[in-house]
Amino acid sequence: MGMFDSLLTAIAPERAVKRAAAQSAIRAINSGYSNYGASPHKKSMRGWTWHGGSPKEDIEDNLRVLRERSRDAFMGVPLATGAIKTMRTNVVCGGLTPTPQIDNAFLGISDEEAQKINAQIAREFGLWANKPTCDADRLDNFYMLQQLVFTGFLLNGDAVAVLQNKKSPGVPYDLRLRIIEADRLCSPSFMDVLSPCEINGRHVEKIVQGVETDAAGMVIAYWICDRHPLASTAAAGLAASHWTRVEAYGAKTGRQNILCLMQRDRAGQVRGVPLLAPVLESLKQLGRFTDAELTAAVVSAMFTVFIKKTDQSDEVPFGEVIPPEVQVDAPDKTSVELAPGAFIDLNPGEDVQFADPKHPTTGFEAFMNAIVKQMAAALEIPSEVLYKQFSTSYSAARGALNEFWRTTGMHRDWFADYFCQPVYEAWFREAVCKGRIKAPGFLVDPAVAAAYMSCTWNGPARTNLNPKDEAEAAQMREQRFLYGGAGNRPNDGRQLRSKYAAAEIRSRTETGGGRHCRSASTTANRCSSTERRRPRQKRITRSSGSSAMQPIPAARRNFCFMATSAKRAGWAMK
DSSP: OOHHHHHHHHHOHHHHHHHHHHHHHHHHHTSGGGGTTTOSSOHHHHTOOOOOOOHHHHTGGGHHHHHHHHHHHHHHOHHHHHHHHHHHHHHTTTOOEEEEOOOHHHHTOOHHHHHHHHHHHHHHHHHHHTSGGGBTTSSOOHHHHHHHHHHHHHHHSEEEEEEEEOOOTTOSOOEEEEEEOGGGBOOGGGOOBOSOEEETTEEESEEETTEEEOTTSOEEEEEEESSOTTSGGGGGOGGGOOEEEEESBOTTTOOBSEEEEEOOSSTTOOSOOOTTGGGHHHHHHHHHHHHHHHHHHHHHHOOOEEEEOSSOOOSOOSSOOOOGGGOTTTTOTTOOOOOTTOEEEEOTTOOOOOOOOOOSOTTHHHHHHHHHHHHHHHHTOOHHHHHTOOOSOHHHHHHHHHHHHHHHHHHHHHHIIIIIHHHHHHHHHHHHHTTSSOOTTTTTOHHHHHHHTOEEEEOOOOOOSSHHHHHHHHHHHHHHHHHTTSSSOOOSHHHHHHHHHHHHHHHHHHHOOEEEOTTSOOTGGGSOHHHHHSOOEEEEEOTTSOEEEEEOOHHHHGGGGGHHHHHHTTOOOO
C-alpha cells in the first residue's frame, strides 16, 4: 500500500475500499493472455475484429462461398492451379496401387500358398479396377477415379463416393463407384435442420449441409440432391429438386454405403474446408497484382508514334492499325486499341500525354516471393516445390522436398485408409460371395476377413535430386539400424529386428513407400522359406575401410521363425 492509499484509507475508508477493488480487478484483467493476445485495451489489438462461433457458424455456413471461390481461383489464378495439381500429382499421381499381403501366419497358410493367393487377388482386382466399368458413369477406371476424388477433395473440402451395385453383361463384378460433387450433398430444400422434425414421414434429429446426425451427434445418413444446386436447371425451383437419403451404413450388414472424404479441423465438424480457403484473399489479390503488372508491361512495350498535324488529312495513317473485326473492344467507342509499332494520326488540337509507369517493377519478383512463401506455409507446400524451382542450394532443395514428402505422406496414408481400402474391402467381399476368391471363414469371423483383406497401397516414388547421395544415405541408415552406429556386432534382439526396419527404409526410398493396413500383420510374408533355409552373406564395413564377406550367424538366420511370436510380443515389424 502506497502513501496515497494509506492517506485515503484514513480520510475516506469507503473510497479506499473501492479503489482497492478496482486495482485488484485491473491486475486480474492484465494477467495471462488478457495482457497479450486477448487484451481488449492495447492499441495494437483494438483494430482486430473477431467473432467466434461453433463449427456450423465458422465453417458450414460459409462453405458455399468458399467452394465457389476455390474453384474460381483454380480456373483463373495460376498459383492456385499449381498448388492443387502439385498436391494431386505427388499424393496419388497415376493412382495408388494395391499389393495384397494376407496374414498367412494368422490364417495358418504356408508362404508358398500365400504368394499364390496374393497373386490371384491382384489379378481379380485388376479385372475390376483396370476398366471404366468400375465407374458408374463408365468414364474412368479406379486409378483415374482416385485423381478425380482427390482433386475434388482439395477444391471443395470433401468428396463423396456412393458404393452401388449394378449388373452389366460381360462384367464379372457388380460394384460401381458413383462420384458426386460436394455441392450436391446438401440439406433438403437447402435449409439445415437444427431441431427434431419430420421430413417425408421420417423423424430427423439434425441435418447440417446434407449430413444427418442422431441426438448424440453420430452421422447416420447423407442427403443427396438429384441436380447440382448451381446448375441452370436448378432455376426451375425447389419443387423440381429431389433429395435421396443414403444411410451411412447398411442396417443389416453394417457396411459403408457412402464414402464422404473430409479432414476435420474441429470437433463437431461434419463438412470439410477447401485447401485454398485460408489463402483465398491473398491468391485473388496476388492474381490481380500479377495481371496489372503484366498489362502495364505489355503497354509499355508497345512503342507507338503519334503524328500531330496542323491540317486535317484523309490519308491512311502510316503503319498498320488493328482491323475493326479483330479488335477486342471494337464496340466500345470510348477506347482506342493500339497495335505494337503503329503510327497514329491525330487531329489538329489533339495531343497525347503518357505517364511513366516504369514497368516491370524492379521489386516485383521479391514481393511475389515474400507473399508466395506465406501462402506456401499455409498450404504446407514449400515455395520451391510450388514454383518448381530448386535454384538455391542442394541442402535447401532437399530440405524442402523432405518437408513436402511428410505432407504428401500424411495425405496419402489418409487417402488410402478412407477411400482406397474401403473400396478394396467392398470389392473383396463381392469376390468372396461370388466364389471368385476362396477365403474360408471370411463371412464368419471378422478377424479372418481382416487377415485376408490386408493390403499395401503404393504411391509415386520420392523425388531424388541426387540419386547417388540418396542411395548412400539410405545405406548408412541401414547400417546404423543393423549395428547401432558403433561397432559391427549385432548382439541383441533390437539390432536383429532392425533389419526389417532398415529394409523398409530402403524400400520407401526407392519405390515411394506405401500404406500398410493395420488390420493384420505381414511380418511372416517378409521371410520366405528359401531365406530360412539358405545361409545368406552380409558385408561388414570395418572402421579401417576394408570389407569382408561373412556368413550370417545361425541366430540371425533363424530370426524369421520368430516372426509370429515377435508380433505377439509387440515388436514393430515393418
